Amino acid sequence: MTSPLTPLSPVVLDTAQAHARLHEFTVIDVRTPGEHASGHLPQALNIPLDQIRRALPEIRDAADRGSVLLVCASGARSESACALLAEEGVQAATLAGGTNAWAADGHELRRPAARDTRTVWSMERQVRFTAGTVVLLGLLLGLLVHPAFQLLSAGIAGGLVFSALTNTCGMAVALGKLPHNRPRAADLDATLAALRAR
Structure with missing residues (x-):
């Protein structure tokens, strides 16, 4: 055995x-x-x-x-x-x-x-761009449409904290599956x- x-x-x-x-x-x-x-x-x-x-x-x-x-x-x-x-x-x-x-x-x-x-941008740059875009979008939609959209921004902030604490990045994994990164x-x-x- x-x-x-x-x-x-x-x-x-x-x-x-x-x-x-x-x-x-x-x-x-x-x-x-x-x-x-x-x-x-x-x-x-x-x-x-x-x-x-x-x-x-x-x-x-x-x-x-x-x-x-x-x-x-x-x-x-x-x-x-x-x-x-x-x-x-x-x-x-x-x-x-x-x-x-x-x-x-x-x-x-x-x-x-x-x-x-x-x-192709580096993965770190892609993550920064995507996270920043979603945060801005959440804040903008929260002001113009409904305050609940601000939860998008809060979710990204929480994800960034989790990413730093665990030294992992779920967003990078997801972005890595896009056609331009494959x-x-x-x-x-x-x-x-x-x-x-x-």
Whole structure:
């Protein structure tokens, strides 16, 4: 009888540690395709966070062959991806501060040719825009139509507090499902094929 998998301890690397060992890693960027196109670590493959389970066999094989480094914008999504992989017995590291810290420390970010990309705001910017729009809409409708519409604004405020306390973001998850944030099936299949070939 096999024993249940025990969760692995997370490995968190700062930018200096990750930069010094970058050649050892299979780097997986768990941001949306648009965010990845806006600038990513050299050799980073794009597998959005909500596709990690689909890519689990390929990531497991990559981890068996060497080290895996997960990256996002700030480190929050890559930490979530590391936890998800750890539950499946796959060891991976995460980059503290994500690509924001990487760029702030002067390390190179790669960008595809302009003709190969579509411009998409970062997820953080999309969340700020959406939350601000709903708050303003709730206040405006509350003044012009009915005071009950102000509950929209209160709901967003409560969601932002909850997001900060839990270091999660339901709005980012919902926005990540919009078509402009989703990888085309062929792109994800090509990424998984590239991961298998490493």
